[in-house]
Amino acid sequence: MNINDINLDEEKQYNKIDEEKIKYDKKTRQLYWDIAIGLNNVDNLKPSQYFKELIKENVEGNKSNYEIELAIKAYYKEKEARQQVLESELECDMVSLRIKELLEDESFVFSPVTLKLIHKYLFQDVYDFAGKFRTYNITKEEVILNNDTVNYANHMMIENALDYDFKEEKKFDYANKTLKEQLERITEFTSSIWQIHAFDKGNTRTTAVFIEKYLRSKGYLVTNEIFKEHSLYFRNALVRANYSNYAKKVYATNEYLIRFFENLLMNKQHVLHNRDLIVKELFEE
Numbered sequence: 522m523n524i525n526d527i528n529l530d531e532e533k534q535y536n537k538i539d540e541e542k543i544k545y546d547k548k549t550r551q552l553y554w555d556i557a558i559g560l561n562n563v564d565n566l567k568p569s570q571y572f573k574e575l576i577k578e579n580v581e582g583n584k585s586n587y588e589i590e591l592a593i594k595a596y597y598k599e600k601e602a603r604q605q606v607l608e609s610e611l612e613c614d615m616v617s618l619r620i621k622e623l624l625e626d627e628s629f630v631f632s633p634v635t636l637k638l639i640h641k642y643l644f645q646d647v648y649d650f651a652g653k654f655r656t657y658n659i660t661k662e663e664v665i666l667n668n669d670t671v672n673y674a675n676h677m678m679i680e681n682a683l684d685y686d687f688k689e690e691k692k693f694d695y696a697n698k699t700l701k702e703q704l705e706r707i708t709e710f711t712s713s714i715w716q717i718h719a720f721d722k723g724n725t726r727t728t729a730v731f732i733e734k735y736l737r738s739k740g741y742l743v744t745n746e747i748f749k750e751h752s753l754y755f756r757n758a759l760v761r762a763n764y765s766n767y768a769k770k771v772y773a774t775n776e777y778l779i780r781f782f783e784n785l786l787m788n789k790q791h792v793l794h795n796r797d798l799i800v801k802e803l804f805e806e
Contacts, residue, residue: 545625550580552745557620558613559749560726563756566613571596586622593618594646615646616726623730629738631691633683639734640720640727648722654679655721663760665795667803671763673718686713695739704786707736708778712762725756736786747785747793755781757798769802 545553554576558568568576575592578584584592593614600606619642629635641652660670674682690710695703715728729748736743748755758777765773777798780791 547580547582550582552749553621553624554580554617555749556624556745557617559752560620560729561613561617563725563752564722566609566616568613568617569596569607569610572610572614572617586618586625589618612647616643616723619643619645620726620730624733626734627737629734631687631735631738633680633687636683636714636719636727636731639731640723643727643730644723650721654719659718659721663757663764665757665760665799666764667800669764669766669803671716671718671760673716679717679719682717683714683719686710686717700787704782705775705779707732707786708762708775708782711782712759712775712778715759716763725752725759728759729755741786744785744788747781751781751784751793754793754795754798757795761798761800764800766800766803769800771800771802 561568572593575584575589579586579589597606597611597614623639623642637652637654644651655676658676659673662668662670690706693706695706698706711728711732714731715724718724720727729752733743733745733748754777758781762773762775762778765771780789781793783789784791784793
């Protein structure tokens with residue numbers, strides 16, 4: 522159609538989206554499952570054998586997401602009655618399903634509330650604190666830091682810190698920046714909201730899903746295989762971006778996170794090895 526032939530007075534109607542009728546090809550369905558399982562690997566969580574069989578059914582188009590949900594809930598209800606529930610598998614199975622559902626959902630609003638709601642949706646089946654900001658301060662020993670920890674936000678500052686980061690991101694003018702400058706800004710924003718660590722658990726998975734949906738809402742072509750294969754590298758890169766130890770001459774660096782995002786958004790082929798992120802200075806006597 523010629524641009525001059527467009528009728529600007531024509532009124533289009535809103536259409537209701539029936540999520541269950543949206544059809545994805547086998548490759549896309551399998552990729553979304555792989556991403557979901559990969560992100561759970563951040564916490565060393567593995568799916569149950571039964572869930573793997575359900576995934577095959579979904580990929581082949583024989584079961585919908587809703588049918589998967591009913592089947593896996595019935596499976597764990599029976600397991601619970603026999604006191605045979607493996608909590609790590611339960612978490613991996615349920616959260617993987619929720620991640621896939623959110624990846625298939627194209628809707629998105631840029632807001633701290635969305636981050637909170639994503640956490641609530643992902644962990645609704647496993648955590649009673651799903652969607653709630655933590656009410657205490659936390660540390661976490663990191664292998665790459667020789668069991669030292671990143672300094673996370675004070676729990677009393679979570680809402681203010683998120684509001685600040687989101688306002689700063691909204692002010693950034695992507696239109697007048699090169700792709701490299703855009704990528705550096707995305708890296709900074711991702712690092713900042715992760716460092717806040719707003720929730721008791723599940724921060725990396727929540728951040729990853731939020732950023733994935735944010736990037737897609739801006740029209741970026743995302744190479745999803747990176748999250749599938751390198752979710753632990755993603756987390757360790759976030760650790761390196763938020764850790765300093767001046768006494769040991771160790772300084773926070775976005776270098777590794779930029780490599781990840783260059784692979785994600787620019788289709789670069791950086792080799793992403795977790796061992797490269799080990800802070801050697803912290804292991805010296």
